[in-house]
Amino acid sequence: MNTSVIPTTDPTKAATQGAAIIRAGGLVAFPTETVYGLGANGLDGAAVDRIFEAKGRPNDNPLILHVSRKEDAFPLWSGEPPFARQLMDTFWPGPLTLIYYRSAIVPDEVTAGLDTVAVRMPDSEAARALIAASGVPIAAPSANLSGKPSPTTAEHVLQDMDGRIPLILDGGPCRYGVESTVLTLVGAPTILRPGAVTKEMLAAVLGEVSLAPSVLAPLGAGEKAASPGMKYKHYAPNAQVLVVVGEAEAAARRLSALYDEFTAQKKRVAIAATKEALPFYGDRRTALMGTRRDPATLCSRLFALLRELDASSDVILSEGVGTEGTGLAFMNRLLRSAGFRVEYV
Ligand code: TXA
Numbered sequence: 001m002n003t004s005v006i007p008t009t010d011p012t013k014a015a016t017q018g019a020a021i022i023r024a025g026g027l028v029a030f031p032t033e034t035v036y037g038l039g040a041n042g043l044d045g046a047a048v049d050r051i052f053e054a055k056g057r058p059n060d061n062p063l064i065l066h067v068s069r070k071e072d073a074f075p076l077w078s079g080e081p082p083f084a085r086q087l088m089d090t091f092w093p094g095p096l097t098l099i100y101y102r103s104a105i106v107p108d109e110v111t112a113g114l115d116t117v118a119v120r121m122p123d124s125e126a127a128r129a130l131i132a133a134s135g136v137p138i139a140a141p142s143a144n145l146s147g148k149p150s151p152t153t154a155e156h157v158l159q160d161m162d163g164r165i166p167l168i169l170d171g172g173p174c175r176y177g178v179e180s181t182v183l184t185l186v187g188a189p190t191i192l193r194p195g196a197v198t199k200e201m202l203a204a205v206l207g208e209v210s211l212a213p214s215v216l217a218p219l220g221a222g223e224k225a226a227s228p229g230m231k232y233k234h235y236a237p238n239a240q241v242l243v244v245v246g247e248a249e250a251a252a253r254r255l256s257a258l259y260d261e262f263t264a265q266k267k268r269v270a271i272a273a274t275k276e277a278l279p280f281y282g283d284r285r286t287a288l289m290g291t292r293r294d295p296a297t298l299c300s301r302l303f304a305l306l307r308e309l310d311a312s313s314d315v316i317l318s319e320g321v322g323t324e325g326t327g328l329a330f331m332n333r334l335l336r337s338a339g340f341r342v343e344y345v
């Protein structure tokens, strides 16, 4: 299959071409404000199956349905989720996915047989134009091969999906660079995956919000994942990733020592660094992620950096940061990419 890439500079033209494929049961990769999605008609089980095939994704991992208008979310749920209206009015369109009991129109292929469904309204003109032109909710996971870092540019999508899908809509680099916050409204509101809509922002609306244990720790043996996606190896480059968490200078000293050890073993090493720690690495090979003062900058560079460094490194050493605000989303992705190999100094 030939994969074409077209820009979204004319959103209507891009949406029209994409929608023709979606309506015919095919797959289209499209930009969102978080990461690129791999979309199919979310009401057509056979079309949704093609997503799992193209990604090599285990089909017990459910997908998010994307809508272009708030009111299109309600028919996908059975009844009105508690807090849904306040949350939608505050955070939609935007990087917040809401989970509640599904309605009968949602195919099993989307929910992987669960009785709940995840829905979000993306804050990306190009994404909403595609959904609106398709006239159906679009089921879409991140547009990477299963297990690889999520794509934040059309080039990343092409690396993973060339020859597997007919069309990629190119909207340039994604603003946030990490996937949406996933919040379940079944029972006490609980964050299953942290994102740019932070725990603190959600608590301001909900009063109280819990965090699933799997957000910052590996699942224990025999433990059941609240979100099926949490049990898989994720965001993992081929290189081994190691994380050191601590204040800038202390972290840089430990990472420099590790760098020298691996280099002595003839390994190709790179350090993913923050601006604050950069002066402490001497002439070791570093790549700048962003600043500790704004973990959102770290989030927006993380996946792109993992892909870049993977090509030229056997070992990627990374600084970690605190889990306040968007630091939580950053650490959730980074620790997973490292298989939870982390040191605190
Ligand atoms: O920002 C995003 O959310 C991106 C863009 C494309 O919208 N999408 C994305 O999809 O990250 P995906 O499939 O890579 O991640 C969806 C996550 C998975 O961890 C999945 O297990 C979880 O949401 N999920 C989906 N439906 C669920 C459900 N009904 N119950 C629990 N977890 C669910």
Ligand code: MG
Binding pocket: 141, 142, 150
């Ligand atoms: Mg994903």
